[in-house]
Amino acid sequence: MLWTALLPSPCSGTAACTDAAQRALATWALQFTPRVALADEAVLMEVEASVRLFGGRRALRDRVWNEGRELGVARLAWAPNGLAALALVRAGIENGLRHPLEALLDTLPMDTLSAVHPHRLTLEHIGCRTLGDVRALPRDGLARRFDQHLLNALDQVYGLVPEAHDWVALPEHFEERLELMARVEQAPALLFGARRLLRVLSGWLAARRAGVTAFTLHWAHDAMRSRAAGEGGEITIRTAEPTRDIEHLCRLLGEHLARVELKAPVGDLRLVATEVRPLHDVSASLLPDTVRQGEQLGLVLERLAARLGPQRVLRPVLCEDHRPEWMCRWQPAALPLPRKGAPGTDLPQPGFLLPAPLRLLVQGDHPVYHGRLMLLLGPQRVEGGWWDRAGDEDRNVVRDYWVALSAEAGVVWVFQTRLDGAPAWYLHGHFA
Structure with missing residues (x-):
């Protein structure tokens, strides 16, 4: 299995603000895998089945890191299980796949495993400093002196027993709030915080295979405001067709915010997707875009064969044979197709x-x-x-x-x- 842990930067706001930021990060992460879980201060993702879809481990890592930094991700780590990834990200170690997991975990400080926290002082008094020290203690004595939760967590982080997680459910409707780090007095400056909300919206839309045609940005004025200013304002942005392109949405929002005048400083933003429609993505293709623009496939194959060599571009050919293993063969694409094909059959044939x-x-x-x-x-x-x-x-x-x-x-x-x-x-x- 392949897991990644995302550790957000500490939030300077309230505990509610920290929880909201963590939930927003989890919502954004659902575009990569449906197996997303909250674990203490981090977000865990099980991405083994998503590696090929996103172009391999390196491409997936780069995309998660580059987009995640906009949402406040400070560190990430990869490991064969969720608790190990959480321990590694707390220790500042990103790659938990390069070395044997057991040897890597044995060197980590005890506080990288949450189950150790209630017993940390006792464990320190008996000379434990690392996870390896705790694991080396006699299991019978560990079970009698401490709770079973500690033993279970040790077995899980070392991959000896399976983990159990409560997966984050994808919300039916999108509504996210952001408490700004400083009061904003000019409307165009709201785009910096709104972009973070739009990034979460883009991930939510990707997970739903949908695009947005209208969204509303609400802002709340600072508590120290005049009565005439009111509690806040809002602006609704509409698009001609469904999209989840964050750059396009940011440009549209920036154009509209440039014509807005705030009546008081703003300290809080809220983004709501008001109209959402299915978005059918164009499948990625190994062939040039000219194939979709009308160029005949035969001409494209001839050009590819000339570039790569005739034996490197093959096409399937149906053969006149009832036996399934030999009903099809591969031949160089440049050769003409035979006139006869495979014989008919009464039963449907598998793909x-x-x-x-x-x-x-x-x-x-x-x-x-x-x-x-x-x-x-x-x-x-x-x-x-x-x-x-x-x-x-x-x-x-x-x-x-x-x-x-x-x-x-x-x-x-x-x-x-x-x-x-x-x-x-x-x-x-x-x-x-």
């Missing part, structure tokens, strides 16, 4: 084939894959290949294919062999 069929367990007469499979369609017999050999490999197959349903894995493609003395069931593909 994903396994590199090699996976043998399944059988309960009674039914195959098992994440539970007992329900056979939906079939059988369709695929037979042939007695003439086809590749070295010592005999490619002769006699199989009965079925479309089956798994309660956990969804719709799958399985077959039963007919050549073997004891027929067996195999998983061969998944339907998208």
Whole structure:
């Protein structure tokens, strides 16, 4: 697993201000993963499943750090579990993946683990200074003298037992407040604090796969104001189409704030997304943008083959073969496509084939894959290949294919062999 811990800068405001800043950071973090948790003063994210989506660990780290600094993130750390990432970020160590976790944690001060805090003085009196010192104490004596919570936390931070977290839920509606560090007397200067709120809004929109078409910025006047000034003001910004581009939203807001005159100093901001619509992102493509602008795919492939070499640009070609493993082959894109394709079939074909069929367990007469499979369609017999050999490999197959349903894995493609003395069931593909 891969976890990151984000440690915000200490807030100079009230405790409520600190909690609001932490919740805002968690809301922004939901764009990277749905597994976001609050842990004491930090925000934890489990991002193992998000690494490829955001271009790898380095790209994900850079984006989290660059955007997070605008929201007050002072430090971050990476580790195989959440408590270890929290301990490392408190110690100012960013990379917990470069060295063995056990050796790294043993050197950390005791106060990097929250469960140690109630017992810190006692542990110091018996000579403990680091997490390694605490872990080296006899477990029986540790359990009798201290609470079980300390032992559980030690096991969790070292990855010996799983963690349990309360995940942050994505709010249905966006409304965030920011207490300004100093009173603002000119409206354009509100953009500095509003940009921080817009950054959180952008993360919330990304998590919802949506864009905003209207948002309202509210400001509250300082308590030491004249009665004529009122409690505050507001401004609503509208866009022609849904967007979550923070630079575009900041430019629009800046243009409108330039024409606003504040009646009193402002100490508090509140941003509300008033109109939100689904936003369908354009899929990233390995091909040039000219393909989407009308250039034929064949011409693009020819140019890529000329740049990279003909053997580096391949296209799939359907073959006239009933056996699924050899129904498709790859050929250089520059070669002409054959006229004949694969033969038709009565059953639907899966979008994903396994590199090699996976043998399944059988309960009674039914195959098992994440539970007992329900056979939906079939059988369709695929037979042939007695003439086809590749070295010592005999490619002769006699199989009965079925479309089956798994309660956990969804719709799958399985077959039963007919050549073997004891027929067996195999998983061969998944339907998208």
